[in-house]
Amino acid sequence: MKRSEINQVIRDMENLIRERGFCLPPFANWEAEDWKDRGKEFDEIRDNQLGWDITDYGLGRFHEVGFGLLTIRNGNTKNAKAYPKTYAEKLLMLYEGQSSPLHFHAAKMEDIINRGGNDVYITVYNGTPDKEKLDTDVTVHRDGKCEVVPAGTSICLTPGESITITPFLFHDFKVPKEGGPVLLGEVSMCNDDERDNFFYEEIGRFPQIEEDELPYRLLCNEYPKADA
Numbered sequence: 001m002k003r004s005e006i007n008q009v010i011r012d013m014e015n016l017i018r019e020r021g022f023c024l025p026p027f028a029n030w031e032a033e034d035w036k037d038r039g040k041e042f043d044e045i046r047d048n049q050l051g052w053d054i055t056d057y058g059l060g061r062f063h064e065v066g067f068g069l070l071t072i073r074n075g076n077t078k079n080a081k082a083y084p085k086t087y088a089e090k091l092l093m094l095y096e097g098q099s100s101p102l103h104f105h106a107a108k109m110e111d112i113i114n115r116g117g118n119d120v121y122i123t124v125y126n127g128t129p130d131k132e133k134l135d136t137d138v139t140v141h142r143d144g145k146c147e148v149v150p151a152g153t154s155i156c157l158t159p160g161e162s163i164t165i166t167p168f169l170f171h172d173f174k175v176p177k178e179g180g181p182v183l184l185g186e187v188s189m190c191n192d193d194e195r196d197n198f199f200y201e202e203i204g205r206f207p208q209i210e211e212d213e214l215p216y217r218l219l220c221n222e223y224p225k226a227d228a
Contacts, residue, residue, distance in 0.1 A: 001062055001207040006054045007216035013068040013093040016183050020116040022091070027051060028070060032215040040226040048074040048083055049193070049220040057101060058204025067100050067173070068093040071220060075190035077107075090186040092173075094120065100173040102133075102200040105165070110188030113162040118175050118182040121154045122163060125170040131198055133170055140164075170200060 017024065027045055030038075038045075045051060053069040056062035069092050075085030094100065096118060104127045114120055126134040135151045141164040142155070149155070154174070155163060162185075165171050175182050193205060206221055215222070 001054070001056050001060075002210045002212045003215060004213045005062065006207075006209065006219070007213065009054050009062075009068045009093075010052055010217050012095075012181070013070070013091075013183075016093055016117060016181055017070075017091060020183050022115065022183075024070070025072060028072070028217075030217070032218050035218060035224055038226065043226060044083060046223045046225070047079065048076050050074060051220040051223075052217050053220050054207070055205060056207045058207060062207075063095060063098060065099055065101060067098070071191065077190050077192050077195075086190060088186070088188045088191040090188075090191070091115070092184040092186060093181055094173055094175045094184070095181045096175055096179055097177040098175050101203060102170050102172040104131075104168050104170045104198050105196045106167055106198060107196050108189045108191060109167060110165045110186050111162050112157070112165060112171075113185035113187070114157040114159050115183040115185045116159045118179040119159075120157050120182045120184060121174045121176075122157065123152060123154045123170075123172050123174070124149065125151050127168045127170045127198075129168070131200060133200060138169070141166075 027050065050071045053071065056066040059065050069090055072089045072091065073085065074088040076083035106129065112122065124138045124140060126136050126138055128134065137148050137150060138153065140147050140149055140155065143162055157163060
């Protein structure tokens with residue numbers, strides 16, 4: 001992805017978040033230059049990858065497959081002594097016509113909430129630890145309702161609705177080609193992108209960036225280390 005494209009996605013997501021009346025923590029508004037004087041007192045942001053995350057999964061087709069994401073809070077399964085939070089919270093944005101690939105988490109349970117804008121469709125399959133997609137009925141929990149649906153069912157979440165994603169439940173995200181972007185919320189157990197994302201098809205995670213302009217916001221994997 002070009003840096004100019006990443007910058008524009010962040011600006012678009014900021015606008016959508018404002019439209020939905022959601023207020024962000026201070027670090028979400030820091031520009032790249034602000035990180036120069038952010039010391040070790042902000043290591044929780046660095047170590048837990050709080051902040052902005054824009055990805056095309058290395059496919060180079062962001063407006064077809066990708067998302068914008070902001071991690072607001074997160075614990076750390078690799079260093080629970082320093083960061084004992086057992087939960088995480090994120091905001092996600094997908095443009096109209098955009099999707100995110102089929103995947104599951106082995107450890108994390110999460111609620112995906114439609115915070116407003118467009119509808120979002122989530123396809124569900126039961127999965128196995130070796131990433132087999134099963135043709136078995138799926139038990140789904142949606143806003144206090146438990147139901148059983150066939151494998152491969154595409155569940156529509158309208159604004160305000162949510163779904164619980166349990167471990168080994170394959171799921172994806174798809175947004176209609178009309179109706180604008182959608183803002184999603186995620187409330188979950190600790191997030192560990194390195195060890196707990198299992199995609200049905202092997203893909204990348206962070207994009208290769210072509211630096212055609214200066215960063216507007218640094219991504220969560222770009223923060224400079226604090227001075228000793």
